Structure formats: structure tokens, C-alpha cells
Amino acid sequence: MCKDQIITQTIEFVKQTLADAEGGHDWFHIYRVWKTAKKLAVSEKVDLFIVELGALLHDIADSKFHxxxxxxxxxxxxxxxxSLLVDQDSIQHVVEIIKNISFKGGKERQKFKSLELDVVQDADRMDALGAIGIARTFNYGGHKNRAIYDPAILPNLNMSKEEYKNSTAPTINHFYEKLLLLKDRMNTKAGIAMAEKRHVFMEQYLEEFYKEWEGKY
Incomplete structure (x- = not known):
């Protein structure tokens, strides 16, 4: 089976597997990450086949839902x-991307490094920024029945991995505990430039949010 056929088969597998997934981690999340990864890969010396497989399979079974x-x-x-007879080196590379792509609270050190992981990680983080990132954050907060905002519960920027995974804090806190930190954690030049614009949009959104929360207009 040629690489194009493998990618096509992978797309169908992901669509079927995530057919009933939560809206922020469904096929369309994968689609956006896949498209962004291919765009970022243009300016990087990477194996595009590994990048595509890593992007398509990175959230095939997010631990949050397992x-x-x-x-x-x-x-x-x-x-x-x-099952598609992909060579073992490629499989292992994709598996390492999946194992190491997540944010995990910011304190967890990445145990594997490759340019392909850099690209896929940037693409995944990009989907947590900007308008899409805001939509996904509130969608997941609603999915977990979390409060939108509680001024009495401050963001915790020093959480352990377990604390981060088990947090039930209001959704707004997630902006400070993850989303606003991502701009400075991008790996590629193209990713850094793209993240900057989305970061500014989130800052503007939060400014507007607090004004409306206090009924200032």
C-alpha cells in the first residue's frame, strides 16, 4: 500500500473512531490540526508522511476520555x-509523537524530540488558540459541567501533572493555566508567528469578557 493510500485509510479510521467524540476533540479537531501541520511542514525539513500520520492519530484516544x-x-x-503494514520505524515515530504531544500541565518534561513532533505539536497547540481555542475551551467546560467563571477561584499556575488532569476549576481559569502559555512554547518559526496573532485575539476576548461580566456596558 502506497503512502497516499495509507493516509486515506487513516482518515477513514479516525472519522469512524471519533464519530461520537466531544466537539473539541472530534474529527474536525483532527482535520484542523492535520491541515495546519501540513502548512507548518512546508518550511521545515521533515518527513511529511510521519507528520501527517502523527497529526491524524494524535488524539485517536485522548486520555481525558479514557x-x-x-x-x-x-x-x-x-x-x-x-494492520496497514507500515514499517516499524515509522510506527514507533508516530507512537512517540502521540505520547509526547500533550501539554500535561506544563511541568511534565517531554521525553522524545523530533522535528516531526515539533510540527504536529505546534499544529495541535494552534487549535487551542484564537477563536477556535476559545470555542473548544467553553465546549469542553460545558461538557464537564464546569462554571464559566468564579472570581473567588484563582488560576493555579503551579499545578502538578495530576492536579492539572483532575482540575475542576472554572473554564476561564484554563486560559491562564494553558492557553495563554502556549505562544511561548511553540517550536517552529511559522508556528510562533501564527500563534502570536491568535494569542492577541484571546487577550482581547478576555478584556471584553471581564467588562461584560461587571456590566460596564
């Missing part, structure tokens, strides 16, 4: 790619 089990996604990706 009782915190971080092995489900890598295992599913390995089994699927093996």
Missing part, C-alpha cells in the same frame, strides 16, 4: 498502522 489512561491512544495507533 479514565486518564495514556496508553490507549498509542496502542490503538500502533495496532492500526501495523
Amino acid at each position: 479514565d486518564g489512561d495514556e496508553e490507549v491512544g498509542p496502542r490503538m495507533a500502533r495496532e492500526f498502522l501495523s
Whole structure:
């Protein structure tokens, strides 16, 4: 099976697997990350096949929806790619991307590094920024029945990995605990430039949010 056929088969697999997924982690999230990753890859010396597979499979089984089990996604990706007879080196690279792509509260050190991971990670983080990032954040907060905002509950910027995973804080806190930190954690030049614009939009949104919250106009 040629690489184009493998990508096509992977797209269909992801669409079917995520058919009933939460709106911020569904096929359309994957689609946006995949498209952004391909755009970022243009200016990087990467293996586009690995970038595409990593982007398409990076959230095939997000641990948030599997009782915190971080092995489900890598295992599913390995089994699927093996069924298509993808070479083992490529499979292992994709698995490492899936294992290392997540934010995980900001304190967790990345245990694997590659240019392909840099590109896919930037693309995934881009989908947590700007208008899309805001929409996804409130969608997930609603999914978890969290408060929108509570002035008495301040953001926690020093959470451990477990505290981050188990947080039930209001949705607005997530902007400070993750989203507004991403601009300075991008890997590629193109990613840094793209993130800057989306970051500014989020700052403007929050300014507007607080004014409306206090009924200033």
C-alpha cells in the first residue's frame, strides 16, 4: 500500500473512531490540526508522511476520555498502522509523537524530540488558540459541567501533572493555566508567528469578557 493510500485509510479510521467524540476533540479537531501541520511542514525539513500520520492519530484516544489512561491512544495507533503494514520505524515515530504531544500541565518534561513532533505539536497547540481555542475551551467546560467563571477561584499556575488532569476549576481559569502559555512554547518559526496573532485575539476576548461580566456596558 502506497503512502497516499495509507493516509486515506487513516482518515477513514479516525472519522469512524471519533464519530461520537466531544466537539473539541472530534474529527474536525483532527482535520484542523492535520491541515495546519501540513502548512507548518512546508518550511521545515521533515518527513511529511510521519507528520501527517502523527497529526491524524494524535488524539485517536485522548486520555481525558479514557479514565486518564495514556496508553490507549498509542496502542490503538500502533495496532492500526501495523494492520496497514507500515514499517516499524515509522510506527514507533508516530507512537512517540502521540505520547509526547500533550501539554500535561506544563511541568511534565517531554521525553522524545523530533522535528516531526515539533510540527504536529505546534499544529495541535494552534487549535487551542484564537477563536477556535476559545470555542473548544467553553465546549469542553460545558461538557464537564464546569462554571464559566468564579472570581473567588484563582488560576493555579503551579499545578502538578495530576492536579492539572483532575482540575475542576472554572473554564476561564484554563486560559491562564494553558492557553495563554502556549505562544511561548511553540517550536517552529511559522508556528510562533501564527500563534502570536491568535494569542492577541484571546487577550482581547478576555478584556471584553471581564467588562461584560461587571456590566460596564
